[in-house]
Amino acid sequence: MLIKKASLEDLNDIEIIGKNSLAINYNLYNLELFFYDFYHNILSVFNNNIIIGFIIYEIKLNSYHIKSFAIDLPYRNKGYGGEILYYLKNLLIKDNLKFISLFMQSKNNILKKFYKKNKFIKYCIMEKYYTSLDYDDGEELRWYNEKD
């Protein structure tokens, strides 16, 4: 597995993986905006030169905020998702920032288990946050840089 900053050529594959994996996903135009924006980073995950996943995060004052994150279906449950989070945690530590945050649908128990395994904790509940998903409840999770 190789994790590196996405190139423009990666964005087509990232759009497809996002569309197949996420209820709220970004199209090519949105991905290009993130690509050129100084405060956003897109990382691609490769396996044998094939893109199998990605993570998009925003760089904030004290933290990173994960905007979008997916591993392509055939490659799930093999540890890749955990490895990207590990990689991101190390970037955050190097940047001397305090925490990583993300928003998720409260009812997604698989994700809850995944993030718990990766030491994220619930920070707050966001009632009816997902207006485009029948006003589903959301929550914010955080992982804190304990070296801080």
Ligand SMILES: CC(C)(COP(=O)(O)OP(=O)(O)OC[C@H]1O[C@@H](n2cnc3c(N)ncnc32)[C@H](O)[C@@H]1OP(=O)(O)O)[C@@H](O)C(=O)NCCC(=O)NCCS
């Ligand atoms: C969330 C996601 C990125 C995780 O990537 P991954 O490579 O599959 O994750 P890992 O292999 O590192 O971790 C597997 C762990 O996730 C959890 N998990 C994954 N699938 C599960 C399932 N069907 N049921 C229960 N737990 C599950 C478990 O904790 C599992 O560890 P365990 O087998 O030791 O219990 C991936 O599942 C995905 O792309 N999902 C769809 C998109 C999405 O929801 N993105 C997150 C948006 S915030």
